[in-house]
Amino acid sequence: MTHPTMSKPSIRADVPTGVMIRPMTAADVPVAERLSAEAFLAVDLANPRPDTGPPELRSESRGELWVTRTLRFLETDAAGCWVAERDGEVLGFATSFRRDTTWFLATYAVRTDLQGQGLGKALLAIALDHSRGSLRGMLSASDDPRAVRRYRLAGFDLHPQMYLSGEVDRHVLPAVERVRDATPGDISMMDSVDRATRGAAHGSDHEYLMETCRAIIVDHRMGEGYAYFDDRGLALLAATTRGTATDLLWAALAETDGETSIHHVTAANQWAIDVGMTAGLSLRTRGFLGVRGMKPPAPYIHHGSLL
Known part of the structure; x- marks a missing residue:
């Protein structure tokens, strides 16, 4: 049985003025961890859940696990890990990896005060380049409607998750x-x-x-x-x-x-x-x-x- 290769990403994005998108380095990982913790906290604050208390920033111990995991992505899939930078400051990032013939988006975030300016679109587009030649793709999305829209435009079928x-x-x-x-x-x-x-x-x-x-x-x-x-x-x-x-x-x-x-x-x-x-x-x-x-x-x- 043959399977079609994942289609060429449908997202097209211009990099915002003054922003450089470059490969992620090990020095970027702790910065990206805090940026992602703040971005996901903002999503949780915007989408409160009745079964939990007030959303909290990712703990230090969970942050250390995040850093360890992401450093491993740099070892196995450096071509799938990118940051957006302006004047030496990291504004957003995307980490992705391939296993066998499947591409996975691990984490993707933009600084909360800069969302909606095209940074996320540009980061996702370059991370998707790492998927070329893959037969399948998979990601887990938060409730952020802007991110979910980008995934759908990139050709992903969306299935609601429960917990x-x-x-x-x-x-x-x-x-x-x-x-x-x-x-x-x-x-x-x-x-x-x-x-x-x-x-x-x-x-x-x-x-x-x-x-x-x-x-x-x-x-x-x-x-x-x-x-x-x-x-x-x-x-x-x-x-x-x-x-x-x-x-x-x-x-x-x-x-x-x-x-x-x-x-x-x-x-x-x-x-x-x-x-x-x-x-x-x-x-x-x-x-x-x-x-x-x-x-x-x-x-x-x-x-x-x-x-």
């Missing part, structure tokens, strides 16, 4: 068999599951995830899969069958203590909604999954930036 949150009702937790902690030796199997679900392995991204999250797997003739989670909730889940995915999600929820969350659930993954609701979590909508040349992966719950 579940709350405290797990521990009386309904089922007994789950065949789940064990993952090890680096399992990455080959995990990459195989990635290719079966989203069309591309995570590759070296698994190493980062194992360093920052707990990883569990099911490796059985009836189904294979894995899940990553931390103290905030589920980070990523992929499986070859819905039954295996369901077992992994229940196993992850059993490890929670207090409030937890399952983000980035699409309509293609109703099994996750069923598990979350049975566990007593509340369902709401937030953001969009953007895909080109592919359908929303299933059974699969994507990572916010590693997809």
Whole structure:
């Protein structure tokens, strides 16, 4: 079966006067982290949610993880990472990467007081150059209507995302068999599951995830899969069958203590909604999954930036 290559990006953008778009360097990464934290805080303030308290700036510890992850993108995909600069000051940036034949947009932000001036359009256009020759594309978008519009103009199909949150009702937790902690030796199997679900392995991204999250797997003739989670909730889940995915999600929820969350659930993954609701979590909508040349992966719950 053959697949069409992702079409040439439809966005056309002129760089604003006085602005230079150049490759991102390691020295830019801490600056970009703070810029992105402020930009996403502004989106959260403009789109308050009833189930949480007042939005807060990304914590220092989460910021350190962001910096570590982005420095890895510079090692593997320097051609997909760019900043917009004027008079030596970083005004915006975009980071993207390729795994196998799929392109992913990791993060994309413009300084809040400069949005709407064409910087975002120019950054996205040059990041999309890194997608040329890819069969598929994937990104996770916030509720920012301007960014979502740009993604649609770039040819991405937009699928609303849902999330579940709350405290797990521990009386309904089922007994789950065949789940064990993952090890680096399992990455080959995990990459195989990635290719079966989203069309591309995570590759070296698994190493980062194992360093920052707990990883569990099911490796059985009836189904294979894995899940990553931390103290905030589920980070990523992929499986070859819905039954295996369901077992992994229940196993992850059993490890929670207090409030937890399952983000980035699409309509293609109703099994996750069923598990979350049975566990007593509340369902709401937030953001969009953007895909080109592919359908929303299933059974699969994507990572916010590693997809």
